[in-house]
Amino acid sequence: MIIGEELPVLKSKFNKLAKVPETEWNHLLSLLTPMKFKKGDHILRAGDGTDSMYIITKGLTRSYYIDFNGKEFNKIFLAENDIASAYVELLNQIPSRLNIQALESTEVLVIKFKDVIALYERHHCWDRVGRKVAENFFVLKEQREYEFLLLDAESRYENFLNAYSHLKDRIPQYQIAAYLGITPVSLSRVINSSKS
Numbered sequence: 001m002i003i004g005e006e007l008p009v010l011k012s013k014f015n016k017l018a019k020v021p022e023t024e025w026n027h028l029l030s031l032l033t034p035m036k037f038k039k040g041d042h043i044l045r046a047g048d049g050t051d052s053m054y055i056i057t058k059g060l061t062r063s064y065y066i067d068f069n070g071k072e073f074n075k076i077f078l079a080e081n082d083i084a085s086a087y088v089e090l091l092n093q094i095p096s097r098l099n100i101q102a103l104e105s106t107e108v109l110v111i112k113f114k115d116v117i118a119l120y121e122r123h124h125c126w127d128r129v130g131r132k133v134a135e136n137f138f139v140l141k142e143q144r145e146y147e148f149l150l151l152d153a154e155s156r157y158e159n160f161l162n163a164y165s166h167l168k169d170r171i172p173q174y175q176i177a178a179y180l181g182i183t184p185v186s187l188s189r190v191i192n193s194s195k196s
Contacts, residue, residue: 007109010055010081018128028119028126032109037102044086044100052110053085059106060170064099064178074179076140077103079167083133084108104170148181156180157190 007029014020020028032055037043043054046066061084063075075098078084086096090113119126147156157180161168168176177187 007055007057007081010057013081014129017132018125020125020129021123024123024125027122028111031111031115031119033111035108035110037106037108039102039104039106041102041106042099043084043102043106043108044096044098046095046097046099048096050086050089050096051114052112053083053087053090053116054100054108054110056080056082056084057107057109059108060103060167061106062101062103062171062175062179064101065097066099072178073181074175075144077164077167077171077175077179079170085113087134087137103172103175153180153182153186153190154194157187157194 011020011025014025034057035043035054037059043061044050056078058080060077060079062077063084063086065073065075067073084100086098086100089096089098116126116130120130143159147159151159157176160176160180164171173187174184177184180187180190182190
């Protein structure tokens with residue numbers, strides 16, 4: 001794979017956040033390492049040391065936690081041109097509490113977090129891109145907390161459909177239930193009630 005050929009959408013996305021000069025884009029490409037994962041493979045497991053971020057070029061992932069009883073809770077679904085990471089753990093330099101799993105055959109470009117930090121110092125465009133990406137993740141986190149604290153399952157499902165309209169047909173129903181914090185049976189009831 002020639003890195004860069006599959007990234008025009010990501011390049012456009014970054015350029016909407018900050019004007020990225022071609023020399024800076026080429027420098028970024030030189031820092032990326034391609035990796036492939038089969039459906040079901042883990043990109044990152046809770047307890048692993050974490051030092052990288054993952055730009056998804058093909059496929060679909062879920063980021064999730066496992067509680068003390070072994071129950072899984074999906075935090076977010078990410079697909080093409082999204083960035084997956086255990087960001088809080090990267091910032092705090094602690095082992096991951098998060099699992100990242102491929103829900104489809106998935107290809108990523110890996111960048112070391114130390115290289116991301118160096119990009120911020122190298123050119124102001126990266127500092128702006130990094131800030132905007134972090135702000136977006138913060139907004140998503142706040143939205144999730146609001147939904148779980150104040151909304152019922154039906155409203156959370158409606159919000160899921162709005163947020164993931166482009167991915168909903170690619171995500172298995174039991175994974176959607178784990179995202180909403182309900183059982184698959186409860187999700188079936190929610191879906192049936194929304195149709196009537």
